Amino acid sequence: MDKFISAFLKDASAKNFQQLAVELLPHYSTLISKAGGMLSPETLSCIQKALQEGKLTDMVNHIQEALTATENAALDIAVIGGSGAGKSSFINALRGLSHEAEESADVGIVETTMHKTPYQHPKFPQVTFWDLPGTGTPNFLPDTYLEKVGFDNYDFFIIISSSRFSLNDAVLAQKIKDVGKKFYFVRTKVDSDLYNESKTKPKTFRKEMTLQQIRHYCMENLINSGVSGPRIFLISNFDQADFDFPKLKETLLKELPEHKRHALALLLPNISEASIEMKRQFLKEKIWLEALKSAAVSFVPFMTFLSGFDLPQQEQCLKDYRNYFGLDDKSIEEIAEKLDTSVKDIRGSLKCLDFWSLVKDDSIAAKAANCVQSFYAIRGGPESSVIQGIKVYFLRLKFLDTVSYDAKHLLTKMETVNIA
Ligand SMILES: Nc1nc2c(ncn2[C@@H]2O[C@H](COP(=O)(O)OP(=O)(O)OP(=O)(O)O)[C@@H](O)[C@H]2O)c(=O)[nH]1
Ligand SMILES: [Mg+2]
Missing domain, CATH: 3.40.50.300 (P-loop containing nucleotide triphosphate hydrolases)
Known part of the structure; x- marks a missing residue:
């Protein structure tokens, strides 16, 4: 579990929130790619201020605004x-x-x-x-x-x-x-x-x-x-992997307004391990922000209904990730054609296609339960929305890691064929 979020869940005291406000920026800088993240310095300082003052509703709103701006960015x-x-x-x-x-x-x-x-x-x-x-x-x-x-x-x-x-x-x-x-x-x-x-x-x-x-x-x-x-x-x-093409993409990302970076990062083709990794980092940042938001929501009375574990939503998330990493059904067909092999063969080598086995992974529930134990200690009872929020966090990380692993695996296969 991300140490910032678990520290947040462990202790709802004003003193802890003030300490976390100090740690927010250094921690955030470890999460983002070298092309930058999706929070502007202004948004970060608003979140930091809200945290410092213990105004969790404001904190939730700032995070939500940043997520919405990113999603709607043209x-x-x-x-x-x-x-x-x-x-x-x-x-x-x-x-x-x-x-x-x-x-x-x-x-x-x-x-x-x-x-x-x-x-x-x-x-x-x-x-x-x-x-x-x-x-x-x-x-x-x-x-x-x-x-x-x-x-x-x-x-x-x-x-x-x-x-x-x-x-x-x-x-x-x-x-x-x-x-x-x-x-x-x-x-x-x-x-x-x-x-x-x-x-x-x-x-x-x-x-x-x-x-x-x-x-x-x-x-x-x-x-x-x-x-x-x-x-x-x-x-x-x-050849997008050669000459200054990678540097061009990185520069474009760095110089775009923060809320627009996500859109560009996701559309860049998977031409190298580095580009897959960069995409993974952008999506990981988003998962982290959503988890931080649900952690903050759980401390705000009447806000807990906002988070939940909605299976169709999780299924859509996996689909989106497959789409971002070029592992949607249409792309798989194209890859099979390029590799001169059957679609069945390619599908058989991918772990990200089996939604149910990823969801059923027992370790996710165990990790989530472990994480929220300390939260119960403060709130005095199981708070289902917190467990669900944390479960979503682990599940999405699992989706992301599985999809990016599969994307790297296929990239290596394609490179081997190209070299041969
Ligand atoms: N070797 C090489 N050929 C390229 C490259 N980029 C484009 N070409 C070729 O250059 C020719 C023109 O490319 P286009 O992409 O049609 O150029 P354009 O600027 O859109 O041309 P107009 O629409 O006519 O203005 C095509 O035959 C391309 O295959 C490149 O980076 N390397
Ligand atoms: Mg043209």
């Missing part, structure tokens, strides 16, 4: 670049779609992006990628561009190029900055630059040096066009 990502720069491929990569998938953004060698086109994420409808006409197209006029595309609708802008960035890109970046939004320069197709360089200069070719040259060239070019300290991410849309 994310709109603008992707801008010249014709053929790789905008559609970038969007498809982040949406976890192959270029041939039915819902994928058109990818082609002719100029296919003439209008602003929204692409909703197939699993997260609140997330939309906007494929915007590039700065190199005849329609581009820097002075009116942002107005025309409705800049206020986007959370951030990705400016894409597969060669050098143009003066128009630099002008646009400055205008994005002026309206108070964030932008990121993304240089695509570095895989083909490396390939070409290795073919033309087989004796002197060094991967890191070529990448350094591309970075330097893009930087210089943007600085000369008036962008100060540009940040450039070198990527291949065909």
Whole structure:
């Protein structure tokens, strides 16, 4: 059990709450991923203050508000670049779609992006990628561009190029900055630059040096066009685990408002153990917040009815986790096809599909009972909502660990096949 929550349940004295208020921030920092958590410093200090003053109803409300804001957060990502720069491929990569998938953004060698086109994420409808006409197209006029595309609708802008960035890109970046939004320069197709360089200069070719040259060239070019300290991410849309793609994702997460991080973290494809682990951490933080909320609720008279152990809700939670980690029924079929094996075979290797065996796990009830013993001591009798709340905490952790374990297991299988 999380030591903060058990300390909370053990002692309802004002002195203990004050001590926990001191420990809240250091403890929270151990729970979150390196890309940050979903509570803003303001929310954290509100929760801390409520705890310090023993105002548990306020504490519950602050946590609930943060959870609701996270759940309802919409994310709109603008992707801008010249014709053929790789905008559609970038969007498809982040949406976890192959270029041939039915819902994928058109990818082609002719100029296919003439209008602003929204692409909703197939699993997260609140997330939309906007494929915007590039700065190199005849329609581009820097002075009116942002107005025309409705800049206020986007959370951030990705400016894409597969060669050098143009003066128009630099002008646009400055205008994005002026309206108070964030932008990121993304240089695509570095895989083909490396390939070409290795073919033309087989004796002197060094991967890191070529990448350094591309970075330097893009930087210089943007600085000369008036962008100060540009940040450039070198990527291949065909390999999200390589080059600066992981760093780009981490930076986007870090720089998003806290309540929006969750949406982006969950949609990022499971391309590496590190990305599965990051997703797990975000979901674990949410489980922790829900448990802290139910622990606080249990000390507030008349609030206990809020928590309960609702089986359909737990079943839905497991389904959601499977969805987040690409282990839903449709994804399993796709994986079986990729691995050239049967769906039955894949399903047989996964532990997360058996809801009942996970729910029936006796150790969950035992752990929950153990945890709430001290709570009885203060409240003088079994408080079913507390046991249920704690059971939900253990159960969800179990779901999460099982699903992420299975996701890692399948990732290793896929990597083995790719290498073979
Ligand atoms: N090698 C390599 N090719 C890429 C990469 N990204 C895109 N491509 C290829 O570049 C071509 C153009 O990619 P798109 O994603 O259609 O580019 P776009 O910016 O959407 O193009 P328009 O819609 O015409 O403006 C396609 O053949 C892609 O397969 C990459 O990172 N590496
Ligand atoms: Mg396109």
